[in-house]
Amino acid sequence: MRRLFLFEGKKVLKKKTTWAAFFLTIAAVIGLYFFNYSLAKSIQQGNIARLEYIIETFQKWTKDAEVEKKEAKKEGSRKKVKSLTDDIKRNQKSISKYTTQKENYINEDWHKLYKEQIPDLQYWIDNFDSYSRGYDDQIINNFTGRATLEEILLIDKNDVTPFIQNSIYTPYLPTIYDEFTGTVKEEWGQETKRYGTTGLTYIYQLIQHLYIPILILIGCFIFANNVSSDISNKKKGLNFYFVLPIHKKKLFIAKYLSGFIYTLGFVVFMLLVPLLCSLFTKGLGSFKYPVLIYEGSEPNPFNSEYNTLDPLKDQFHFINLSSYLLQALLLSIVLVIFLYSIYYVLSLFVRNPIVTAILVGIITFLGMKYPAAYNPFTYVDIHKVLNGETATLAFNPAIDLQNGIFVLLGVGCLMILLGYIRFSKLSN
16 A cells, blocks of 8 residues: 555655646746735835825925915914914924824834824724714714724734735724625725735735645646556556556556645645745735634524624624634644545546536525525635634624534535545446
8 A cells, every 4th residue: 555655645746747736836926925015015005105295395385384484474374374384383293293103114113103103093983973084974883993093002012014005004903794786895995905914914914815825736737647547548547556456446546546645735834935935025924914803693593584783782803813824724624624625536537638627616606695504615615614704794603613614524524425426436
């Protein structure tokens, strides 16, 4: 069994296409990291330039007011002189404020920036009924305000590097409670889109965008076709085993495990690549970055049709990024088992790897559309499961890490059994 497993592993490594796909993926991941980093730096420079423009505007107003003040003195208009003097003082105060803010942005002194933002946010939350914030006539909800304040307090307390956002004002944390529409929705999306500059925050950012499921599918495409390639019309390599005293069960296990281990190793390695890249930029960052966890709403006791989120009453909490990443890694491992097993079974029916990958992608995408506690595809979006977003929107607290592991492992094992049955028929 051990020799058979090692033999299958060596076969994979001998393929030039395997190495080509592997290095292309590495290049893509590295390119994506530095592209994101350059975008973050560009946005940071844009924020600084915006502050410079504001400072220059106030300086211009000050000069204009000083010219008018001289003319008013000549005319003997005391009232106008007093008004212009007050305007000049306000402008100078604003110039000082934005100059300090600009210096803090340049030096990335987040503690000083938050020192100004926290009292302002706290006042807004305490007086939410009478003091609204928003765009045009669309108001920022209470939940987003409370979550943003708590996140900033934790970032400031733990002294961690935050995400970069396209705003010089409050760095709002977007939540599922935001209900903006039209151009306001686009503006809100631009201002709240976040870019990680450290290795850990960048990984956190990638997980939110289905990075891990995509990596798994790529890994399956590279490593999970060992049986389908052996039964192709050109190679017929599977016949080689049938003339040897090898049990079919052992052969199947060896082929399945060799591809699975390579796929799992591939996914883990591609998660480490951005962390290695970050050593050349901002470093790894902190495991103490706060991650928002939704606690959900109470389901309506009369009918599920009346379920609704309540931004005023619904609660949340934060966990450290270390806990989040540990949970993400655990769920990723069982997700590899699940998706790899589905791919492996389909590859026994469909011998074209490209077609198999497309089919798995389509099935996964459609399965994600119907969230349920015992739908394994619900757990493909790792981030939304771990932060409680899927459970909150579905009003189903059973959608959690524990059930995800149970369901993915259960269905994965069934797929392995189905794959073995199909493999046995092919080898007859």
